[in-house]
Amino acid sequence: MHVDRSPAEPLAAPRGAEAEQGAPDRQPVVLARGVTKTYGRTRALAGVDLEVRAGEVLGLVGHNGAGKSTLMRVLAGLEACDEGTVAVRGRDASGEAGPRAAAFRGVRMAYQETSLCPDLTVAENIWVSSRHCLPRLRWRRAAGEAARRRLDEMFPGHKVTPRDRIEDLSLAQRQMVEIARASLVDRLDLLILDEPTESLGPDAARSLYDYVRALTARGVAVLLISHRIREVLSVADRVAVLRDGAVIAERPAAGLGEHDVLTLMGAQVAARTEDERVRAATAGSGDRPVTAELRGATGPGLRDVSVRVGAGEVVGLAGLAGQGQQEVLERLWHPVRRDTRVHGTRAYVPGDRQRSGVLPLWTVAENLIVTAMRGIARRGLRRPAEEGAVVRDWVERLAVRGGPDAAMTELSGGNQQKVIVARAFASAAEIVLLDDPFRGVDVHTKTDLYRLIRQEAARGRSVVWYSSENAEMVHCDRVYVLRAGQVVAELTGEEISEERIIAVSFAEVGGVTETGGAGAARSRDGGVPSHG
Numbered sequence: 073m074h075v076d077r078s079p080a081e082p083l084a085a086p087r088g089a090e091a092e093q094g095a096p097d098r099q100p101v102v103l104a105r106g107v108t109k110t111y112g113r114t115r116a117l118a119g120v121d122l123e124v125r126a127g128e129v130l131g132l133v134g135h136n137g138a139g140k141s142t143l144m145r146v147l148a149g150l151e152a153c154d155e156g157t158v159a160v161r162g163r164d165a166s167g168e169a170g171p172r173a174a175a176f177r178g179v180r181m182a183y184q185e186t187s188l189c190p191d192l193t194v195a196e197n198i199w200v201s202s203r204h205c206l207p208r209l210r211w212r213r214a215a216g217e218a219a220r221r222r223l224d225e226m227f228p229g230h231k232v233t234p235r236d237r238i239e240d241l242s243l244a245q246r247q248m249v250e251i252a253r254a255s256l257v258d259r260l261d262l263l264i265l266d267e268p269t270e271s272l273g274p275d276a277a278r279s280l281y282d283y284v285r286a287l288t289a290r291g292v293a294v295l296l297i298s299h300r301i302r303e304v305l306s307v308a309d310r311v312a313v314l315r316d317g318a319v320i321a322e323r324p325a326a327g328l329g330e331h332d333v334l335t336l337m338g339a340q341v342a343a344r345t346e347d348e349r350v351r352a353a354t355a356g357s358g359d360r361p362v363t364a365e366l367r368g369a370t371g372p373g374l375r376d377v378s379v380r381v382g383a384g385e386v387v388g389l390a391g392l393a394g395q396g397q398q399e400v401l402e403r404l405w406h407p408v409r410r411d412t413r414v415h416g417t418r419a420y421v422p423g424d425r426q427r428s429g430v431l432p433l434w435t436v437a438e439n440l441i442v443t444a445m446r447g448i449a450r451r452g453l454r455r456p457a458e459e460g461a462v463v464r465d466w467v468e469r470l471a472v473r474g475g476p477d478a479a480m481t482e483l484s485g486g487n488q489q490k491v492i493v494a495r496a497f498a499s500a501a502e503i504v505l506l507d508d509p510f511r512g513v514d515v516h517t518k519t520d521l522y523r524l525i526r527q528e529a530a531r532g533r534s535v536v537w538y539s540s541e542n543a544e545m546v547h548c549d550r551v552y553v554l555r556a557g558q559v560v561a562e563l564t565g566e567e568i569s570e571e572r573i574i575a576v577s578f579a580e581v582g583g584v585t586e587t588g589g590a591g592a593a594r595s596r597d598g599g600v601p602s603h604g
């Protein structure tokens with residue numbers, strides 16, 4: 073089982089000896105005791121005890137819907153708990169929870185989905201969030217300056233200006249601004265990072281963790297939530313495991329292995345079998361009928377790209393973020409040009425569920441069935457019983473916590489993403505286009521989804537899959553590695569490995585001689601593109 077993206081280099085500088093022992097003498101910054109929180113029928117937190125200490129990185133892991141985000145909101149004082157106490161710097165602050173609670177002022181949170189207002193500029197967002205520590209006179213300029221300085225410190229090469237509107241930024245840039253926003257406060261005690269690197273490239277992730285180390289050296293506590301277990305183990309001093317709304321283990325990170333953490337999380341950790349690899353290696357694609365094809369496609373973001381997708385084939389689009397992968401998907405989704413041929417109906421799974429994908433006012437069932445219902449209908453009439461059966465089947469297959477009748481907004485981020493994936497596969501689409509679809513999905517569920525993709529391919533569906541996690545590409549039959557809008561390698565079967573993809577992505581183009589790809593080794597620009 074491939075569980076995590078493994079960056080080419082460790083994400084953080086090694087921990088000090090004190091951290092290795094779990095830093096037992098550090099003062100707690102935030103201390104939660106017996107915290108419970110219930111939403112309607114859902115008991116999100118069932119008596120959490122947790123201590124976050126000054127100068128440490130505490131990693132928090134748990135399955136989708138375990139209660140991580142809820143706990144963070146309670147620790148940050150954004151929501152009151154039903155029972156229990158939350159003390160900040162030794163003082164019980166639970167009674168004061170609320171968006172402007174002074175007791176929680178030093179506890180700041182960077183959200184996974186970002187809390188930024190898309191219509192406002194970077195500077196305006198910073199002002200809204202940090203106005204209590206910015207001057208009122210010439211506030212826009214002051215906020216812009218503060219944002220620029222912090223972004224420079226955290227993410228060198230970010231290419232964001234204070235005047236950019238949030239909606240014009242890439243997902244990675246929005247995430248950078250969100251993290252910078254959270255850190256901008258007069259006195260920072262605890263910085264909570266909710267899956268901060270899901271949208272960041274490896275370079276930006278490394279920069280972030282360098283900054284985190286600098287923060288902890290100054291005594292700030294950092295709480296890191298992530299599904300990337302290896303990343304958590306490489307960055308955190310201690311790890312807390314949340315399971316079904318309770319912290320079931322708190323351990324020093326040193327000495328913990330990925331497998332230990334997964335077991336504590338309750339994942340069924342099967343030893344990694346080679347079956348996907350074998351399937352991929354043996355699933356020859358040459359004789360399949362072609363369902364989709366780009367032939368020398370050129371245009372915005374693409375240069376002479378040729379890509380072939382066979383029936384029942386899983387085709388990966390890999391490489392550094394922003395190298396043309398999404399443009400390929402876009403072409404296949406809207407095949408308006410002559411250089412693109414598509415023979416079959418399509419479904420699209422967006423990775424950016426904030427911008428597109430989730431219909432927030434609808435239930436899980438409605439979100440899930442919206443594409444499939446046309447195929448289920450007879451003579452234009454909907455068939456509720458059949459729709460209900462499809463919904464139940466997918467909710468069960470993907471273990472969507474919350475069930476069919478929950479409102480989409482009641483679901484955890486990972487569970488929302490599962491519904492969007494289920495929507496595409498529940499439809500009758502012959503070609504499923506996946507745009508980095510598994511961000512925020514827990515390790516266990518991801519493994520199920522990889523299996524699902526293979527099963528659906530075995531039934532004859534074609535899948536075109538862009539993933540920012542190169543390790544996921546081993547589940548593909550064929551992988552096109554893109555760079556600067558060109559295909560620089562086409563890998564099949566045993567050739568597909570994370571190491572190979574990384575090597576090809578960074579290689580001097582003159583030296584890239586991976587063969588087979590129609591655009592292989594044609595690129596003439598030798599520069600390594602920036603990303604993240």
Ligand SMILES: Nc1ncnc2c1ncn2[C@@H]1O[C@H](COP(=O)(O)OP(=O)(O)OP(=O)(O)O)[C@@H](O)[C@H]1O
Pocket residue numbers: 111112114115116134135136137138139140141142143473474481482483484485486487512514
């Ligand atoms: N505002 C809400 N209304 C109703 N239910 C909610 C709400 N917020 C969270 N829940 C429920 O509480 C449970 C815990 O959700 P939470 O978002 O804290 O999980 P999580 O561990 O952060 O998951 P993920 O890894 O998917 O982000 C879930 O079952 C979720 O559906």
